[in-house]
Amino acid sequence: MSRTVRIVAMILALPLLMPATIRAEIDYLKQIKPILLERCYACHGVLKQEGNLRLDTAIFGQKGGDSGPAWKAGKPDASLLLERITEAEEADRMPPEGEPLKPQEIALIRDWIAQGAKAPADEKPETDPKQHWAFQPPVRPAIPTVNDPRWQGNPIDALIAAQREARGLVPQPASNRHLWIRRVTLDLIGLPPTDAEITTFVNDSSPNAYEKVVDRLLASPHYGERWGRHWMDIWRFSDWWGLGAEVRNSHKHMHHYRDWIIESLNADVGYDEMLRQMLAADELHPTDSQKLRATGYLVRNYFLFNRTSWMDETVEHTSKAMLGLTMNCSKCHDHKYDPLSQVEYYRMRAIFEPYQVRMDLLPGVTDPEQNALPRAFDCNLDEKTYLHIRGDDRNPDKSKPLSPGIPSILQKSELAFSPVKLPAAAVNPGLRPEIVQAYRDAANAKISRQREAQAVAKKALAEILAKAPAKPADAPLSPQSPPMKSNDPARADSLKPTLVEDFASAKPERWMPKSGSWKIANGRLTQTEASAMASIMRLNSPVPQDFEATLTYVPTGGETYKSVGLAFDAGESDRHTLVYVSGYAADPKVQVAPNPGGGYRYPAEGKSPVKVELNQPHTLKVQVRNSLVNVWFDGEFKLAYQLPDARSFGSIDLVTYDATAEFRRLELKPLTPSIALRPAGVEPNAASAPIATRESAELALKVADAELAAAEAELAAIEAAHAADLAQANEPGTAATKAKIIAAARAQAQQEQALAEVETAKAAHAVAISAGNAKVDAQKKLQAAMGKRDAATKRLQSPGESYRSIVGSRKSKESNVESDASRNRPFPATSSGRRSAFATWLTSRQNPLAARVAVNHLWSRHFGKPLVATVFDFGRRGAAPTHPELLDWLAVEFMESGWSMKHLHKLMVLSQTYRLSSSNAKSAAVNLQQDAENRHYWRSNPIRMESQVVRDSLLLLAGELDRTMGGPSIPVSNTQSKRRSLYFFHSHNEHQKFLSLFDDASVLDCYRRTESIVPQQALALANSEIALETAEKIAAKIAKDHPQADGDAWLTIAFRTVLGSPPNDAERAYVRATLPKLEAAAREQNRANPQSAARVSIIHALLNHNDFVTIR
Template identity: 45%
Template sequence: MRLIVRAVPLPLALMVASLLSAPLPLAEAVDYEKDVKALFAERCFACHGVLKQEAGLRLDTAAFMKTGGDSGPAITPGASHSSLVWTRVSSTDPDLRMPPEGEPLKANQIAAIEKWIQSGAPAPEQEEPEQDPEQHWSFQAPVRPMVPTISPPTEETLHPIDAFLAEKQQIAGVQSVSPLDRRLWLRRVSLDLTGLPPSDADQNAFLEDHSPDARGKVIDRLLESPQYGERWGRHWMDIWRYSDWWGLGAEVRNSQKHMWHWRDWIIESLQQDKGYDQMILEMLAADELYPEDVSRLRATGYLARQYFKFNRTTWMDETIEHTFKGMLGLTVNCSKCHDHKYDPITQQNYYELRAIFEPYQVRMDIIGDETDLQNNGIPRAFDCNLDAPTYLHVRGDERNPQTDRPLAPNVPGFLSSTAPFEVRTVQLPVRAVHPGVRDEVAAAYRKQAIRKKENATAAVEGMNKEGETKSPLEREILLLKKSIADQELQSIDLRHTADRLRYLAETMDGSPDQVLAEAARSVTQLAVYRAELACKELDWQTSQESDNKKKEELQKKQETANKQLDEARKKHESPGTDYPSLVGSEKTAESNIESEESRKKPFPKQSTGRRSALARWIASDKNPLTARVAVNHLWARHFGAPLVPTVFDFGRKGSPPTHPELLDWLAVEFMESGWSMKHMHRLMLTSSLYARTSSSKGATEETLRSDRENRLYWRMNPIRMESQVLRDSLLALAEELDMRTGGPSVPVSDAMSKRRSLYYFHSKNEHNQLLSVFDDANVLDCYRRATSIVPQQALALENSQLAQELAIKIAQRIGATSPNSNIPDGDFVVLAFRKLLGYEPNPQEIERSIRFLESLRQAMPVNQDAAPDVASQKSDPLPPQAAFLLALLNHNDFITIR
């Protein structure tokens, strides 16, 4: 492509140059508050506001700008081009341009500043400077406001939630829409609380119940069903970033194996209505607060999930960031490299928070009958390096720590006065320090040894029945294996007894030294038996080998094995009192160079108490953030939009609440209810708002003009099904859903599994494809699910083998697909709409659906209308009724919770 350069006439060039250098004409007045101050608040206050004054300059009032800073006045009214502010924001020199970070200001923004200064920099006489950051609304303790009295009072406004909403609606001239159809309400509340559509029996029972508390009874039933814990467990798994392990091949690099134990704890805790404050205590510090309670120790999977093998700083950063975003709605990660630009959190505060988590590591504890931690175990937190120092990293660079100033654990000063933060060292019980002494651990090893003994005994008995068919050497090998199995069982009992004597100081017959010596002798005897077995097996292999070269190699191995046998016998003659304890837990590797032995050594006898101090501080009813953040998450998931749009940022950069009084009322109610989530569910779901239609049909013109986006909640918000709800609904409608709860994650390869979708293995590397198409949770950050409507979703449902097979089964449940079925198409359509969409079809929908069924039938090959074998439906066209149902499953009213 050729670049054509044309000469510009000199007069024209001079005219353009003069226009570019001269102040712009004041054709349009500039709104200082809207066009200038708001811009400075967004881009400049972080460095030139109340929190920080770079070069001594504040820009949060016109008076401050006129006073200026170290370089003199920032503005000269009437002279924009000689004003420091304009010259810096319009500079093209990256060393001079302001703001120094991010994109330069846009041309129209620079022009607005220029016009404002040129017009004399007018501003309100009583202009208020930026608010003291510590006085920000979310940093003040919530106080329960009075519930508004609405006049004239109606049944709708008797509910506290509706009263708060009605007050704002009346001021804005907005009117609520009518209630939702009862059948659709049942669908909405069922999918909301359990993630499953109502059964036919549930629909009939509710529609026949005309008692005043019919809806309340449905809510109570759903909250008590096991499916409630699963549905709402998935919500909190999003917020807390649940993830199964991922890495490279079999190497765990992120999170931990067996994270499903934490997932099950979440589900069980919600099902039991464990207080949210208690859940926080257990997730952050169960190992310090309940060190012998295995059920509660599962909760510290929250900390185990943060594990990252190759970089401790990354591990710490993610732990700090997401603990504070998820539980407190604070973006403290912004202060890793410098003081926070909006909230009163210094860089030192950040590293004092890191000091809270610095000592903790992850270990895997034995649980159940399995002693192989690769197969099962509880990933849990513990304080490993009690004296690990924390240093501030200059500019956030871990390669440049301030090693002369170790930092003590603490929370940001502006919040420390609201709730106590007191660190107390925790003395740990013996069973936490030496988990091998736990009776459950010994029982697991015994069961394993008994199985080996039974197998060895059966092999010997089988040999005896066979007579002389085995060689003497083979007989010796089998007998040795039985001896080893016997000795293993005996050694386990002796070592468990000796461990209890050594660590628990229990009184028992015989001198302690004798018991310890017997335990040691049992181990050395076992070593002798194993060495003898190795020699015998090599003897047998050598006797069977005809290849001379391979025989020579085996003979060399025999020589080595004989030496090891001699060493084992010598050690057995003087076993001493040292022996390996039963391994009840293993520390997770911090790097590739950590030895196996260091991972099995006894754990520290103390814990720092730092995490329990943090947990108590977060879970305190004096903390102004915790309850607000939690009820905001609950509200968002029930009503489709949060009261505070920035759900993980309640700081000064975040959005203010749309209904601050309602938010505070709910936060106080939550705490005073004992932090009961089920109480809050009942409260929100019994409101008139929850019973309203999500349609804007029937809304007044004034309502649509004033609040088309429904910020005042004059109707419900339609909510798109989350991926798990969509897949589970298909299975439930076909009555194929496996209702078992808990247990190991379902492999992603088992795409046709009938388990609930939250049980699928879910990590950054592996996830169910169908769930991913429908905006599944991002394991790195998911405070609110992303929602999308893309063609791939319709294609996935239309072509999914699972969806096709389930459509056939749903059709069979509704009325059979064979031509011998006597259910008319019209009746089938009505039942299908009720079952799948939750409402009665109108006459036009019935007519079009019947025509669609007829067209499908006409297009079917001969003899293809009969109900087929589901297993054969990989390529054959779907029967008409099933194809019709598949179309309904792609209907917006199925995928959307109205």
Template identity: 35%
Template sequence: MNGLNKRVICVLLLVSGWGICTPAWANPANRRAFTRYFGNYLSKNLNSCGVCHVGAHAEGAESLDDFPHNPFGTQLRLEGEKLSEANRDPEIALRLKLLADQDADGDGFSNLQEILVGTAPGDKTKYPDAAAVQKLKTLTAEFSEYQNRYAWKPFKPVKRPEVPLIKDADWARNPIDHFIAAGHEQKGLKRAGEAAASILLRRVSLDLIGLNPTPEEIRAFLKESETNPRAYEEAVDRLLAHPAYGERWGRHWMDVWRYSDWAGYKEALRVSQRHIWHWRDWIIESLNADKGYDQMVVEMLAADELKPDDWDTLRATGFLARNYHAVRDQWMDDVVKHTSQAFLGITVGCAKCHDHMYDPIKQDEYYQMRAVFETYHVRTDRVEGVLDTSENGIPRAYDKSVTAKTWFFEKGDERRPVKDKSIPPGVPKFLGGAYEVQPVSLPLVASQPARRDFVKQDFLAQMRGAMEQAKQPEQRLAAESALAVLEAQFAIEEMEAAGDKKSDAWKTAAKELVQLQREAALKDAQWKLMSAVEKQEQAKQTLAKAEKGKKKSAISKAKQQLKKADQAHKAAEKSLKKAEEAAQAKVTTKYTPRKQPTYPKQSSGRRLAFARWLTDKNNPLTARVAMNHIWLRHFGQPIVPTVNEFGGNGREPTHPALLDWLAAELMKRNWSMKEMHRLIVTSATYRMAGTGSKANSKIDPDNLYLWKKSARRMEGEIVRDNLLSIPGRLDPQLGGPDISNEQAQDSRRKSIYLRHAHEKLVEFVQIFDGPSVSECYMRETSVQPHQALALANSKLSFLASEALTAKIEQQTTGDVDAFIEEAFLSIISRLPNAEEKKLCREFLFDGTEGGQGTPSQDQFQKLITVLFNHNDFVTIR
């Protein structure tokens, strides 16, 4: 880098307050760590490079000599060097703690005291005045208490924190409640009581399977709860075993993992892949089977290296297939960016053009992570019963080249690769762990998938079908001959796979195959010539008929057809002559191999090594990020507010100790998500009511400390699903190809099976803040008029109201009060109160003579429509 470039970069860094270019310990990540260490106790005037450095010249700085450390900065640098020499982490927080009581500038005040009152600890001309000194005792005590809080260290391995002791231990049902209650006690919050049984059942049903409980289930649960203290826990177990669990939580994880159906036009392939729904089905099946989160991550990133001959598991690599982009650099950018955010909760992509501004990620490390994925590409393997992969097939990852090189791009510009030396695969060093690559030898069926037994059987079935459909004897003879060739090809492939390539038996088989291929070519040529002659005769007859009719356009068209038929006839004669000559030639062992796709016999092992590094229990982020996502979807708010940014630019967690405990518990329980769901939904915290005191609202208006259970709006998918399920119209079928998004108002399948791609979205779902195709780590929730319009006027709502009205009328046989009660139980899972029942009766009898008689079916249906538009229908309380 020349001097001018250095000056420009350093000036930019200084102006923006990032630090300087070259000296050890001075970088944007350290500055961010400094500000996070002091939090709100750091005054604005000390949030600058001048805390540690003496200002540079106006034209910038090229070295530490031009932008030197002041005494405080020197202390920090030397302390960092000492820690490194002692094989200890030179993190800023530790250095600041060790130097807190020292006086760097010799002005009689410690470093900590000066920082707390807002004077520079490295400038002896600036020190606390008398007024500031008066505040020091209080400030120091407050900061000490602040520092004694549970330290949030997302980049350190997870350590299980002690479960806090609380005053009201009888309230707690499991350790989660201890962490939450500790926050209540600290903030002086009085928590809400337990929710009513009907609310609780609806809440947990919607959370775990996305469907309202039926009136029968509600009545049974209320009755069971009177005598069985474990009625709720048993309900939770039933819900976790329900097939809809995988669909409900599959959609959540599909948000995080950026599921998208194929978005191509005609034959074009823009993003994702055809038949990517196989990955969606793998997600649902894996969740229902309670496959460990760690195993799911490994399979999504490297199933082709872990289980290369297991086609069910290979569906998992749809995660990588989905990232496909026609522009390779964009493809690689996306896979690095979204893999790091989805599983690690860090923005590695920010280091493509320069060292990360907030986290200790070097620019080189971005390209090392890209190199992990550089070798992979995407292909589509056949599925049983379908030979044409355009109709169906499994889109999957594989290593197209084990030697693909990654180049460093100067300033992140793809047009400026530095090809002096390729970048090896690797992981960000600050996260620790071992990244050890071992190449993977692949079985024959992975490198030559057409050799799989079911593929061969499908080819044989296709040939036999051609024989059965043959209309002419010559056509049948050609098909029979082709079948004999195929069977012989399969036989010799088996011999060669067993290592037999030059034996007498192989030579005999090879010669027999050559003879069969010549015979097949001859019979095929004979059949094609006969067919060509027939078409030629037909063309002549067509022309004669056209000439008789004397219509010029018909004559012209007929002449063109005859010309094509004549050409086909000549080509067929030529092919037959060639086949006859070949049949007379000496028979050799040079047979024609079966045409089939062939792929590398080895995979690099890069992705498998990365997946194992990622899911190692010492990886500091994977379990934390997973549990943060799970917690978000149970409580409507995550513990770490920035779910895909756990780094320096993210926000700190509300309950860091709880998140660490949950992460440790997830790993202890073999990464079982079902067990973690059970733990969360059976906690007293989850079971709280949604109302609380006004005093609490003043202390914690956003309910960050969970003194009640916050209500939240249903996602668009389960609004739609419940419009189908409640009246009994839902088709419970699991899996299968994506259904056109244009069929959303008519299809009875769940929303998860409707097409979700760019320009191919379900409008009803999107109205209720459906997921973005590009990325959706955390959904937004809006309140807009067209949401009410969709519930009131859509075809889906009309059909739901019509079907539910008929269903309840049949059950209640004219009993108006029973109809009202059943309607409330069906739609909002509770009985109406007296005022609600009175209003409903008035509504139903409106227009009848004297408010008597029997309400019309239309009026019953209108009441159902009103209840579907009730706020409690779309709200999870």
């Protein structure tokens, strides 16, 4: 080795031989100040100075506080700061919260002090938080004069151009008309423009051509759907989720809130009014059910198991969505960066403390499980709010109940909260005429049904007496009677079917998929997914109380159990009964499986072996009368089973489990009393089939008589209760009112006695038609029913003065342990007034944040990036606005226009800034050098379509989009639905599969959608059923609308249809060369129409083009 090489090696190795304690000079601004900012400023900065110590400048630290200087330059071992951050005792160590400083951070501070604690002499302390830009009222700035007159007409353009000119940036030219109309149409209604709309605009030479397009789009009802989905993101819309049928988060029927958002946006209801309704419609509009829907915003935060979690989400997301503040950061301690104290966090919680959730009945509905309005109301007016020490709800400081309030930095004076007296119809919703009428209608419908049932029972008895006059009147039902086969003449008097479904066509009004993958085509209802979860298709048509259902189906596959059948008494709750046929090789069977709520039971006496063949048609017949079930399979009687619990009448579901199947026919008819069922507990042999007897028919008539009497008693009780409710609301305490209360109590006692008579009559009938062990059980139930009847009769003699009011609303559980007595408390006659006072302040000019936060969201969704990047944090740690004057101009304009979103939309999309090309081709070099991120809008920002826009665009282009608006959420299993995507059920647990691939919204937190490009998206557009079908249908639609289009003409139409603009020269040349090759390939594959197949392939390729999923 030469000497020179050895010298070089020694020089290079020198740093390794130096003592470890010697380090490079520490940079205070880059290495020390960030540590102090993150870990020390919260207690020793401009917001707070514990021990009179500030550390936001090195000079302050050198000066020190009550205990002396924080450090001594050059003397780390004598520095108090190092002593405290290295303290072994946790109680004395700094910082007091969070993890200790990391060893490398401590080492940096030690070395910095050892090197003399050097810092810039001109270091500035933190500014006064009160002077933070976001806490100042927005003021309309003067509009600057710019060099290019084209940018002077719209204040947005002038404010943008002024900053751009100051930096020497040169704007790109405007987009061509094809791109602009696609951009604005997707932006405003979330759907691509039609070819006709593009052509009309491109050829419109009038000076207001652009404005006409914008006005048309803002007037479209689809505007509310498009922007409703944006605000649903921000306001965290979610359908309910939980475990089984138990609602644990959000609430059922949240579609009412979603529809309110859409309708309000279409009506251009002011943003301020929308916020007021969302926060306090129950106080501001207590009897307006249309506006009460808005409180779904508060309902969405519902959480069954922990009130603190519920309140935390309410405070956090109200602050983020409406104020742009991270109040949640002050739950455990004072906010580290903003002037928001822990006490103020809990004072804000106190605003919401009294509210709970209830389900108000809607016109025509008496069961809140079927449909109801989930809404907020103040329930617990005396509920106290306490500060949770260190944020731990197990450790509240009960010595200091906190009053409601808002952060002091935002208020000029203390808010005044005044209780709100509520009208009677809000306190007792059962007084509402439409609710009372719904109960009347339901009772009258029941009376009509029972009269029909009574007439049928009388006819059946008369016919039996006419056919067998010599038979003794008290002849028992004999298990040795002749058999009755499925084609027995005794069935000739059965009623005509109420439903014959041959699945010849899709009937969305009749069938609702609840889970699984279903298709209706070619006279088949097909379930194609052999899932480990039940696949369910629900019948929406009425089902007779006693019925016979005959199902013809073909099992086509499955892994193990291959179970197919039907469930009856199905509804929103878990309670129903499933009758299914299992093709399980080790135990093929037909099984009756009751689910009383909480899980299926598989009784041995409800099971019978059968032979099941795949790909062969089978027939399952189920007969149900009261609680007796008879089951036939392929024309043979298989079992009779007595349900152990009373039925809760409902709908019918077609069900598969671990099976694929074709359903070919379902026939449903009433089961008349003249059709005798086999008794439970008797073996299914030829000698066990009963015939209809006089005794059974007489007992069936007694059941019908009792049910009619009970229905009439129910109507009388409704009328009496309503009269008493009105009297108590209008004339409380009078003798007349007391008389009506007593009358209502008596009417309800009479109803209870009538219902007890029904149960006794049913039990007596069950005894008559049972045999063996089932008869013994039926006799026990008869004795119990008679005891209840006698008790009801006794109560009728002294009904008292207590009655049940008409139920117009049902309070939701406050927690999983709340008692029924608590839930059934009368609603308070007053509301706290806290939320309405807060909402009024929030939307006043005194609040500097609400308008700024809103316009920032609007801007972001039109221009691809927000003016304030931290859209939910306008605090001191959030991003500063890129264009503060523009933000304030928009905020003031927004408020002074009546908080009209449509007004701002129009200003934004008619601006020259919005019209710019998104391409950076041929841009001035200075643009990329000075502003590669396009912070100053020298071009438009291309925006990736969200998931809903991708799917909806595919459906529209295929001519398949169902434009029906509103209504209950569509189950995610309904993959055949053509409705707009925002109507799919959307919760933390359930997501529509296709939508989840394209940046769908998280229901937990989605203030700004993420934009991702992942392989699964390309695969979905290349291989998904919706993409493949769309390509075929677009090609067919072009062929139909433009039959003469060929060559270049067809190519132009195809590009314009899918991408919104005609092909450029390179694209045109490439497709010209490719089409003949595709046609040749189609011929080799013996495709019926090679030209059509080639064109479908081109369109499919265009759907996979980046320009399809990008808003340029």
